[in-house]
Amino acid sequence: MRMIKGLENLPSNIDECSEIPAICSNGVCINQIGSFRCECPIGFSYNNILLICEDIDECSSGENLCQRNCINSIGSFQCLCQEGYDRTLDGKNCVDINECVSLPGTCSPGTCQNLEGSFRCICPPGYEVQNDNCIDINECEEEPNICLFGTCTNTPGSFQCICPPGFVLSDNGRRCFDVNECAENLGICINGACINTDGSFRCECPFGYNLDYTGVNCVGECREVGAELFHDHLPNSGLDLCLGLPECTGCRKAPTRVFPVTTNAIPGLHPDTDECSIGNPCGNGTCTNVVGGFECTCDEGFEPGPMMTCEGNVPLGHGAQCLSRWSPRSLAVGSVQLALPCSKKADSPVRQ
Ligand SMILES: [Ca+2]
Ligand SMILES: [Ca+2]
Ligand SMILES: [Ca+2]
Ligand SMILES: [Ca+2]
Structure with missing residues (x-):
């Protein structure tokens, strides 16, 4: 008093x-x-x-008791604090609110920094400040063309691109790139041309060839060589040869375990070569020279294999095993790969 x-x-x-x-x-x-x-x-x-x-009237005393608005009252006064400030217990002062303490978890998962009269959030990468909080950026919605060719999944602080088959993720993980199967697997198209496409590739076959069930193998139709390409050059060869097609059942009627292989002799064009004199190309068989090629008679227990030799454990009756090697000289008469009949050893003599 x-x-x-x-x-x-x-x-x-x-x-x-x-x-x-x-x-x-x-x-x-x-x-x-x-x-x-x-x-x-x-x-x-x-x-x-x-x-x-x-x-x-304390408010007009000039002592500036409140930082801002002072409200006089009978016998006292009160401070009216602006946002970010709190009255002291006696109501006669305004002090900064430490929001980082008074609002636990604010700015999570970022860092809260108290400021005089306010605060701010410092957000980690992938987050942005929204309403005084660190909010995950939804890159999938905000960035056009993100995960191009793939599927974007938003994640806290980041995102993930899932690439469909035939695509790989770029180094920065922001888009999918087509795999160039043609460049990565040279020769993937057998007897055909590889065309790269987005997400895949395709094989295009030359005229007269079609893709088989594998999608990468161009196979020719079953042809009678004598009747077609080689008619003029290999008269009376009498051979039914397949051009690469395993399912070419029509060829399997051809005689036996013989390899009338290289058309190295084209009458009128090339003289014959005796392949048997260059070593035994048949392996586990007996080589017999014929005009235009050679023939193998496979030893017991061996069968004609894909490399024109007599091999053990060769599946029988499968034309694919009998594809011939390219004959350099056959290129001169039409670039045709001779595929040979493949059939089990028979008693019939080697056929000319
Ligand atoms: Ca007063
Ligand atoms: Ca503050
Ligand atoms: Ca995100
Ligand atoms: Ca591709």
Whole structure:
């Protein structure tokens, strides 16, 4: 209580406290001999003209008690704090709110930095600040052409491209690239041309050839060499030869385990070569030279193999095993790969 002296010079002992209405209003009047005094509570000051305890307007005291808005009240005052500040317990000050402490988990998974009157979020890569929080960036929606040719899956802080078969992920993981099967697997198309496409490839076959069930193998139709390409050059050869087609059953009627292979002799064009004199090309068989090629008679237990030798454990009756080697000289008469009949060893003699 502040002690305020009352009027001093009254002639007699009057009890001012009871005789003067509203004296020491807001405070306590204490009568004294020849005088009185008012005791004013904190927040009030004595007005010696009006003889009352009067509210102090702290807000206009110039002391700037609140950083911002000061609201005077009878006997006191209060601070009106702006956003980011909190009143102190007594209401007479504004202090910064440490949002990083008062809002646990704010800015997660980033870092919260308290600032005077506010705060800010420092977000890790893949996140952006939204509404004072670190929010995952949905790259799949925000970036056009992301995961091109693939499927984009958003993940917290990142994203993932899933590439379909025939595509590989780029080094930076942001798009799918077509695999060039033609370049990576030279010769993938047998007897045909490889055409790379997005996500795949295809084999294109030359005229007269068709893709077989594997999709990479160009096979010719079953042809009678004598009747067609080689008619003029190999008269009376009497051989039915297949051009590469395993299913070419029509060729299997051809006689036996013989390899009338290289058409190295074209009457009128090339003289015959005796392949048997260059070593035994038949391996486990007996070589017999014939005009235009050689023949193998396979030893017991051996069968004609793909490399024009007699081999063990060779599946029988499968034309694919009997594809001939390219005959350099046959190129001169039409670039045809001779495929040979493949059939089990028979008693019939080697046929010319
Ligand atoms: Ca006041
Ligand atoms: Ca703050
Ligand atoms: Ca993301
Ligand atoms: Ca491709």
